[in-house]
Amino acid sequence: HWLVTGVPLIILSPLAALLLSLDFNGWRAMALTLLLGTPTLSFLGAIGVGLTVGLRRGGVLLSLLVLPLAIPVLIFASAAMEAASQGLPINGYLAILGAMLLGSATLSPFATAAALRITLQ
Known part of the structure; x- marks a missing residue:
């Protein structure tokens, strides 16, 4: 899923930076936050899909389940x-986004499998 959605975003980030009039540091920050944030959002979405796979109208419930989990990723990426853009260091924000990625990559398969087991029983 991430290869189809996240990688094109990262590839098109120089064009987006040009359209947003970002300098090199702004583009670098955007590319790095996309590189760390989009897989995290995909992992969190997989957990939500595992919980709503058997429901007929699970799209609304999926949004309600995943959105609170996605807010911290969006906050740290925008920060x-x-x-x-202000010329301040972004290492701390990237470290937190990286920790979120590692945590979601580690725990998401187990949570998704448990959600699928619960949903399909």
Whole structure:
């Protein structure tokens, strides 16, 4: 899923940076936050899909389940972009996004499998 959605976003990030009039540091911050944030959002979405796979109208419930989990990723990514635009270091924000990625990559398969087991019983 991430290869189809996340990688094209990262590839098109220089064009987006040009359209947003970002300098090199802004583009670098955008590319790094996309690189760390989009797989995290995909992993979190997989957990939500595992919970709603058997429901007929699970789209609304999926949004309600995944959105609160996605908010911290969006907050830290936007804070990194803001810091980069002001010339401040973004290492802390990227470290937190990386920790979220590692945590979601580690725990998401187990949570998704458990959600599928519960849903399909």
